[in-house]
Amino acid sequence: MALKKISVPIRILRIDNDGFHLQIVVTLNRKRARLLIDTGASRTVFDKSRIHIYTEKKHFEKTPHLSTGFGTDRLETHSTEIKSVKIGTLDIKDFEAILLDLSHVNASYESLGLKPIDGVLGCDILKKYKAVIDMGKKVLKLET
Numbered sequence: 001m002a003l004k005k006i007s008v009p010i011r012i013l014r015i016d017n018d019g020f021h022l023q024i025v026v027t028l029n030r031k032r033a034r035l036l037i038d039t040g041a042s043r044t045v046f047d048k049s050r051i052h053i054y055t056e057k058k059h060f061e062k063t064p065h066l067s068t069g070f071g072t073d074r075l076e077t078h079s080t081e082i083k084s085v086k087i088g089t090l091d092i093k094d095f096e097a098i099l100l101d102l103s104h105v106n107a108s109y110e111s112l113g114l115k116p117i118d119g120v121l122g123c124d125i126l127k128k129y130k131a132v133i134d135m136g137k138k139v140l141k142l143e144t
Contacts, residue, residue, distance in 0.1 A: 006142040008088040010037065010133070013114060022133065024121065024140055027086035028054040033118035036105075037133065037140065041122030044095075047102035048078060050118050055080060060099055076101075087121075090129065090144055 013021045022037040028046075031054050035044075048060070060078035078099040085092040106116040125131070129142040 004089075004144045006088040006090050006129075006144065007139045008142070010135075010138045010140050012135075012138060015112065022140075023117070024087070026121075027084070028118070029083055034115060035119045035121045036117050037126075038120045038122055039126060039133075041120050043098050043124050044120065044122040045077075045098045045100045045102075046082075046119035047106070047117065048099040049101065049103060050116065051080065051097075051099055053118070055082065063098070087125070087129075087140075087142065090142055092125070 008024050008026075011023045011025075013023055015021050024035055024037060026033050026035055033054060046054075051057075051060075057080055060080045063077045063079050080097050080099060082095045082097045083093065085095045085097075102117065102119070109116055129144060132141040134141060
């Protein structure tokens, strides 16, 4: 069976004067969401304070693990299942999502005049779908 190749547009955000973040638009349960691409993030995570936009659930299961990273100390994590995560034409069903407080990231974005992010696309998905980031063409390439 031939591999299916998917290309998703990347938006390159200027951060301060000398930095950049990569952002893609995905669909969570049929609603558009903005995710940062982070090759240093081990898992894909979503913002606990914004997840209500994408699910009707009000309470989320606390996980026994603490996450590190994002320029903070260890963070309490929660989890929930997202019925559909669409990245381009790739549709990941029943995705076990990790939820973190990303308010510090969104506060930084607000101070820069940028729209808030809904999460971070991490290496769990990037590795599984053999991601290639093409900065010249501004696309994220995936294989299924």
